[in-house]
Amino acid sequence: MIYGYARVSTKDQETRMQIDALHAAGVLDVRQEKCSSVGSRPELRRLLAELRKGDVLLVYKMDRIARSLKDLLLILESVQAAGASIRSLTEPLDTTGPIGLFIVQVLGAVAQLERGIIRERSIAGQVAAIKRGVVWGGRKPSLSPAQSAHALSMRSDGKTQQEVAEFFGVSRSTISRLEHPASPRLSAKRPVLSQYLPPPKIAE
Structure with missing residues (x-):
């Protein structure tokens, strides 16, 4: 048909x-x-x-x-x-013949190349931002470094997470994440930015 x-x-x-x-x-x-x-x-x-x-x-x-x-x-x-x-x-x-199927394969290869170029540009942008000292991605932290240290000090003094959260006007989960920061999850399919950054200088 x-x-x-x-x-x-x-x-x-x-x-x-x-x-x-x-x-x-x-x-x-x-x-x-x-x-x-x-x-x-x-x-x-x-x-x-x-x-x-x-x-x-x-x-x-x-x-x-x-x-x-x-x-x-x-x-x-x-x-x-x-x-x-x-x-x-x-x-x-x-696509009823071999030439048409070949063209489809070429289109697929072009699409894959396009995705690769976009990914490399994204990585380059992230690396440039990191080198400029810009924190890439994620929301702005709810607490400053000084506030984070104060919050942890309050927890060590026996204050509950809810009490500390109410003191700083944040959610309890913010205090929980402060005490138990999540480890970054790396995917085998995603490039690791560190491989694109220059090696750290070792103090003599």
Whole structure:
């Protein structure tokens, strides 16, 4: 079965040109909707759910079906999972053949490269901030260093966490975290900033 999908961004626009081109290509079942690509696109979601092995999804242009490269890859993954394929009338994308599948793999590699570049830029920004003495991320501490020391002193004198919290006008959990600071959790998938920072100087 060959399905067609047509979309325009606003209700004032018309899908007629896309539908005519899809019908000329032999499509009998054309789904259409008038909504922004950032919307939910319910017709597209229903169509993707209906796809079966051997079906072909035909579009006039890929920007009619996807809002971004990431969105396109997710749609392609859904189409392939159903055993179907997707083809554009005006662009060299046709996953019914090996060249089209290769293009999809290239798009995936480009998306991965893009994510890597964004991550490296983020790391560079964090390293630069740390070198300038800026505390990166997290909320501003509720207590100053002097207040923190005073709070711990009050706890050692026998004051309860609630009493200390009320004295400083903070929550009890703030005092609890002060006494039992959480260890930073490191993920194997996340880079450790220390590897990007210069080694500390050792006093002679």
